[in-house]
Amino acid sequence: MAKKRQAPLLKKMLAKGRPPLAPKPQAVLSKKATQKLIRSHHGLNKKLAKAEARGDKEEVDKLNKQINDSGGLSSYQLASIQGQSSERGGDSSVVLVEWLKDIKVVTASSEHKLRMLEVGALSTDNACFKSGLFDIERIDLNSQAPGIKKQDFMERPVPQFEKDQFDIISLSLVLNFVPTEEGRGAMLKRTCQFLDQRAPRTMPKGIQDNFPALFLVLPAPSVVNSRYFNDERLTLMMASLGYVMLRREQKRKLVYYLWLLRDKPSPDEQHFRKEIIKSGGNRNNFCITMKP
Ligand SMILES: C[S@@+](CC[C@H](N)C(=O)[O-])C[C@H]1O[C@@H](n2cnc3c(N)ncnc32)[C@H](O)[C@@H]1O
CATH class of the missing domain: 3.40.50.150 (Vaccinia Virus protein VP39)
Structure with missing residues (x-):
């Protein structure tokens, strides 16, 4: 429910545009909500890539709709800009x-x-x-x-x-x-x-x-x-x-x-496949693979 209320606000901010050289955005989302939006966007994008790879058009359409409904890439970027504000770790x-x-x-x-x-x-x-x-x-x-x-x-x-x-x-x-x-x-x-x-x-x-x-x-x-x-x-x-x-x-x-x-x-x-390096319940699945 909370996500549905946030999306129009984010869209409204983006529609107004921001000045190019001083984009210090107002904190419109809490730290938790910012992280949730970023995590959700990453998750949906991963699912979308998998659905595209197996040619599952129905799932692709569903996921694209979900991404759009939550504000799309623009909302994700806005959340990332907020994530850069100094109290959240700053500009890398x-x-x-x-x-x-x-x-x-x-x-x-x-x-x-x-x-x-x-x-x-x-x-x-x-x-x-x-x-x-x-x-x-x-x-x-x-x-x-x-x-x-x-x-x-x-x-x-x-x-x-x-x-x-x-x-x-x-x-x-x-x-x-x-x-x-x-x-x-x-x-x-x-x-x-x-x-x-x-x-x-x-x-x-x-x-x-x-x-x-x-x-x-x-x-x-x-x-x-x-x-x-x-x-x-x-x-x-x-x-x-x-x-x-x-x-x-x-x-x-x-x-x-x-x-x-x-x-x-x-x-x-340059042969790097997906293989378990460290097992254990608390680990995440981040991976980079490479072929020559
Ligand atoms: C989390 S933001 C990072 C922004 C900033 N560099 C930082 O350190 O906070 C990730 C950005 O990478 C951009 N991005 C991802 N893949 C890209 C690609 N293939 N080409 C250009 N930009 C890309 C996304 O559009 C998004 O705005």
Whole structure:
């Protein structure tokens, strides 16, 4: 019942639109309701992907209706924006900017802006924007502001020239949004095609060893409490793509990583199936699979 009352309010807020550079949303949902909406959207999306995979049209229609009735992707995004407010753990890109300060990128790159592709961007004024360190291109399946292009990363044309690639990709809380485990692996793999590996030669001394890079944020339970996934598996998977881990930090709810794309991919090692790593009743089913 509560969900039915919330949806029109969310729709009304979205219809009014928000200013692009100052989207500090009013807290319209309680913390519990925000989490419930996010969880429910993830759950329905997973069911939808499964129903689509088995060609169950009736179930697909039913699930699409359920998703629309609860406000669709827009309501989910609004709940996610609320989830970013500082009292709920804050904007995840703060961590990236802190790390870059540590590795002196801040001073070394004052003349050299880092080209960032932000996948799954909800706002245009996060810590990365405020830092002035980046030229940011933002995309999302459903754009919430003029500075965010509506685009599916999986459909984005692969750059033909290095000049059109990026020094860093931000993939913050996006993988867990992807409804299938093979879709998550494909997304990770695809990041490599957008990163400019000339960085070690073209960037200012002092920062060149840290790029090109992937900033990855996941909900902590997906790596610390899953039956099918953990840090070791993620590290092996990333290594098979050519990534090495530069930084990792776990906070209460999220885990943050900075990966350097340093090596050539090893397709022979890109075999990651869904298999139980840790059994036990209290674990979740988060998983990422990959094929060469
Ligand atoms: C939980 S929000 C995360 C937002 C923000 N990056 C953060 O850290 O709070 C996930 C976003 O990823 C977007 N997304 C998921 N898959 C995507 C894809 N294939 N291409 C572009 N955006 C995608 C969704 O539309 C959604 O807005």
